[in-house]
Structure formats: C-alpha cells, structure tokens
Amino acid sequence: MKVFFKLLQIAIIALPLLAMRADKPIRVVFFGDSITQAGVSPTGYITKVGEMLKSKGQDTQYELIGAGxxxxxxxxxxxxxxxxxxxxxxxxxxxxxxxxDVWHKASSGTGTDPDKYVKFYEALIKKLKAQNIRVIVCTPTVIGERNDNSNQQDGDLNQYSKLIREIATRNNLQLLDLRKHFQDYLVKNNPENKEKGILTTDRVHLTDAGNQFLAEKMLEALMQK
Known part of the structure; x- marks a missing residue:
C-alpha cells in the first residue's frame, strides 16, 4: 500500500511537469547580421514568419528570437x-x-578568407551541436540583383555558398540554400536585369517583397522534419 501511495505521489508531481514540457514553445534563434537585425522590425522577415505561423494557428508553438x-x-x-x-x-x-565576409573584402579589405570562414563556421556548429540544438545553415543571398552573374561579388558568393553546402553535408545538417532561391527568383522576376529594387533596396538589404520571400523560405525550412 505504501508503494502505491509513493507511486501516486510521484505521478502527481510528474504529470504537471510533463504537461509544462509539452506546452513549451519551440525556441528558434535567427543568428546573423544586419539583415537579421532588421528581421524583427514590423516588416522584417522574422516578424513575417511569426505572422504566417499565427495565420496557421501555430504561433503559440514557437518562440522566435532575432540575434542579428x-x-x-x-x-x-x-x-x-x-x-x-x-x-x-x-x-x-x-x-x-x-x-x-564577402562584401567587406571588396569595400574595406576586412572580409573573411575562405579557410577562416570555414574554420569559424565549423566552430559555431560544434558548439551548437554539443547542446543538441537543431542547426539550419543558410547560404548568403545576393550583393546585387543582376541575374546574369555580372554582379561584382557573384564569384565570391558562389564560392562561399559552395563552402556552406559542403559544411552542411559534412556535418549532416539541414541546408537552406538561400543563394539558389534568390537567384532563381531573380531570373524569373527581374527581366530588366536591375541591380536592385526587386528583393533588395540597396543590393543587399531587403525590400518588403524580399522580407516576405525570405520569411517563406525560412518557414518552409523550419517546418521540415
């Protein structure tokens, strides 16, 4: 009888804790630069991810945090x-x-060489994986929107994107190939081959359409199992 009451006592304590754990939202951190810093603005991509989750009735299941x-x-x-x-x-x-890492090489000579880029990227991943965190790696998007590979940094961006794809494969991580997504979009939606104004305001930072497009791709990646 004493054993029964002891088990009952444990169950009474454990069940609320399990319920709390089940109700705990999934905490998602977006880790990056100024594009992500602007992502928490009213029209930013992180805000838009939250709005899309709300439209699906899933907003209480996720906590979105910008760290840009x-x-x-x-x-x-x-x-x-x-x-x-x-x-x-x-x-x-x-x-x-x-x-x-690419842009500053040309603008101020303070970018990141490919070998150092990989070294520090791998170090980030190692620390995140040690905490059993699901990591989604993203290729860099664009510095200029021309769709014929004539933007000054296209070669470097393609190289660094290739490095991230290899990092994802090597570490068995989910890849969100934003570089490819943006390039494919611009081939279809930039018939005049403009340098900016489609997805970006200044060749890099996002328009409302750019934030919406990025949010859709981020949400698709988040929803993948």
Whole structure:
C-alpha cells in the first residue's frame, strides 16, 4: 500500500511537469547580421514568419528570437555565440551569415578568407551541436540583383555558398540554400536585369517583397522534419 501511495505521489508531481514540457514553445534563434537585425522590425522577415505561423494557428508553438547585428561576419558570431544564442537555450538555430565576409573584402579589405570562414563556421556548429540544438545553415543571398552573374561579388558568393553546402553535408545538417532561391527568383522576376529594387533596396538589404520571400523560405525550412 505504501508503494502505491509513493507511486501516486510521484505521478502527481510528474504529470504537471510533463504537461509544462509539452506546452513549451519551440525556441528558434535567427543568428546573423544586419539583415537579421532588421528581421524583427514590423516588416522584417522574422516578424513575417511569426505572422504566417499565427495565420496557421501555430504561433503559440514557437518562440522566435532575432540575434542579428549589423556588420557581423562569421567571427563576430563566434564571439557572441554564448551570450546571444546559447544563453537563450534554443531548440533551433538558423545561421545566416556570409554577406559581410564577402562584401567587406571588396569595400574595406576586412572580409573573411575562405579557410577562416570555414574554420569559424565549423566552430559555431560544434558548439551548437554539443547542446543538441537543431542547426539550419543558410547560404548568403545576393550583393546585387543582376541575374546574369555580372554582379561584382557573384564569384565570391558562389564560392562561399559552395563552402556552406559542403559544411552542411559534412556535418549532416539541414541546408537552406538561400543563394539558389534568390537567384532563381531573380531570373524569373527581374527581366530588366536591375541591380536592385526587386528583393533588395540597396543590393543587399531587403525590400518588403524580399522580407516576405525570405520569411517563406525560412518557414518552409523550419517546418521540415
């Protein structure tokens, strides 16, 4: 009889804890640069992901957190990983970095060489995986919207995107190939071969349409099992 009451007591304590765990939303961190920093604005892509989740009646199942800082490169993400990501105890992390690693090479000579880019990217992944966090890696999008490979940084962006695809394969991680998605979109929707104004305002940062398109791709990736 004493054993029965002991088991009953354990059940009374455990059931509410299990219920709390079941009701806990999935915490998603978007980790990146100024594009992600702007993602939490009223028209930003993270806000739009939240709106789409709400339209599906799933907004209470997810907690979305933006962790973007303008000008950041992969090394900057590594330096603030503990405070800005791991301390929040996320279930899912999108790593979306690379534009500044490429862009700053041409604009100010402070970009990131390919070998160092891979080194710090792999270091990020190692720390995230050690916490059993689901990691989704994203290729960098565009620096210029011309669809004929005539943008100045197209070659470097293609190279760094290839590196991320290889990192994803090597680490058995989910890949969100934003570079390909953006290029495919621009082939179809930029018949005048404009440098900006379709998905970006200034060749890099997003228009409303760009934020919407990015949000749709992020949500698709998040929903994949």
């Amino acid at each position: 800082i303008g000008g950041n490169k992969v090394y900057d993400l590594y330096l603030r990983l503990e405070d800005d990501v791991l301390a929040k105890k996320p279930d899912v992390v999108f790593i979306y970095v690379g534009i500044n």
